[in-house]
Amino acid sequence: MTWPPLREELRGIEPYGAPQLDVPVALNVNENPYPPSAAVVADIAAAVTDAAATLNRYPDREFTELRKGLAEYLNADGGRGIGPDQVWAANGSNEVMLHLLQAFGGPGRTAVSFAPTYSMYPEYARDAMTAWVAGRRHEDFAFDLEHAHEVIDEHRPSVVLLPSPNNPTGTALPHDVIGTLCTMLSGHGGEDGLVVIDEAYAEFRREGTPSALELLGDHRNLVVTRTMSKAFALAGARLGYLAAAPEICDALRVVRLPYHLSAVTQATASAALRHADELLANVAELRAERDRTVAWLRERGFEVADSDANFCLFGRFDDRHAVWEGLLHRGVLIRETGPDGWLRVSIGTAEEMAAFRAALLEVAS
Ligand code: PMP
Numbered sequence: 001m002t003w004p005p006l007r008e009e010l011r012g013i014e015p016y017g018a019p020q021l022d023v024p025v026a027l028n029v030n031e032n033p034y035p036p037s038a039a040v041v042a043d044i045a046a047a048v049t050d051a052a053a054t055l056n057r058y059p060d061r062e063f064t065e066l067r068k069g070l071a072e073y074l075n076a077d078g079g080r081g082i083g084p085d086q087v088w089a090a091n092g093s094n095e096v097m098l099h100l101l102q103a104f105g106g107p108g109r110t111a112v113s114f115a116p117t118y119s120m121y122p123e124y125a126r127d128a129m130t131a132w133v134a135g136r137r138h139e140d141f142a143f144d145l146e147h148a149h150e151v152i153d154e155h156r157p158s159v160v161l162l163p164s165p166n167n168p169t170g171t172a173l174p175h176d177v178i179g180t181l182c183t184m185l186s187g188h189g190g191e192d193g194l195v196v197i198d199e200a201y202a203e204f205r206r207e208g209t210p211s212a213l214e215l216l217g218d219h220r221n222l223v224v225t226r227t228m229s230k231a232f233a234l235a236g237a238r239l240g241y242l243a244a245a246p247e248i249c250d251a252l253r254v255v256r257l258p259y260h261l262s263a264v265t266q267a268t269a270s271a272a273l274r275h276a277d278e279l280l281a282n283v284a285e286l287r288a289e290r291d292r293t294v295a296w297l298r299e300r301g302f303e304v305a306d307s308d309a310n311f312c313l314f315g316r317f318d319d320r321h322a323v324w325e326g327l328l329h330r331g332v333l334i335r336e337t338g339p340d341g342w343l344r345v346s347i348g349t350a351e352e353m354a355a356f357r358a359a360l361l362e363v364a365s
Contacts, residue, residue: 109130113135320340330359
């Protein structure tokens with residue numbers, strides 16, 4: 001007899017998650033290394049105090065104030081006239097994407113992405129009983145539109161999930177690719193498929209790289225997801241969101257659990273949004289540090305994927321695990337992920353990156 005009586009496809013599966021180790025330099029989960037300033041902490045604390053006084057009641061199910069704040073922020077970063085009814089939010093963009101698959105995937109339907117990519121995608125599909133198909137990318141991790149066309153024609157997906165910038169490679173998607181995918185997915189098999197562009201790292205994009213938000217008005221089947229975990233340095237608060245057609249946001253209300261965004265979460269996120277300028281000021285520094293890291297690695301003969309994100313994928317190593325372990329022994333935790341031979345390092349403060357460089361020179365030169 002099997003115990004516990006788990007669904008068959010879940011048996012033997014390890015829960016997702018990078019090691020949470022107590023190390024001096026943690027560069028493994030693409031967090032923002034800058035904690036909120038004293039002023040931001042004070043404002044969040046005041047907002048949470050107010051919320052605490054009403055915790056006997058359920059929170060605003062429609063997170064009205066937060067939606068307004070998120071719409072306003074998106075319109076300042078590539079969005080064009082996005083209204084609060086075009087915004088959806090949940091506990092991290094992980095939950096936002098699970099909602100999307102619960103509503104638009106499901107038994108008999110297929111979700112597609114192109115590897116290497118974010119390793120949670122197949123898990124959302126599995127948890128929403130959706131078939132999963134992973135196509136591939138070019139050797140340099142650029143998007144292969146011709147191959148994508150074949151995969152989409154063959155599998156007729158209900159949802160295509162694509163991060164831009166991609167995790168773990170840092171590769172951004174050009175606008176024309178996003179537009180072409182939306183057209184490819186519209187009306188196929190009599191029904192539109194959704195193109196979900198996961199912009200978890202969008203604020204770190206390089207000069208000249210556009211946001212998919214700019215295309216929302218042109219394609220009703222385009223969904224753009226964002227998170228406050230990265231650029232906003234709010235990973236601990238768990239707030240992800242998306243922008244899409246109002247009908248899509250409305251449909252997501254069917255699958256969300258009642259009152260899924262706590263009053264504390266809503267108060268925290270709204271307070272942080274009021275400090276967007278300050279929280280995002282560190283993004284410029286992280287982008288510069290990213291570009292310095294890429295240049296330094298290339299000067300030392302490493303291969304590095306072009307990155308529009310707050311991390312970079314570098315290699316190649318015959319034994320990447322040995323390099324990962326060597327760095328860990330020196331107090332620097334990075335991520336063993338992506339294709340074999342490559343490692344991913346998140347961009348930290350200048351001091352943290354100096355520690356990373358020193359450790360890498362000892363381990364891999
Ligand atoms: N999308 C991508 C591409 C990510 O890398 C991550 C986090 N690692 C997420 C979504 C989820 O982030 P969160 O749930 O914290 O918003």
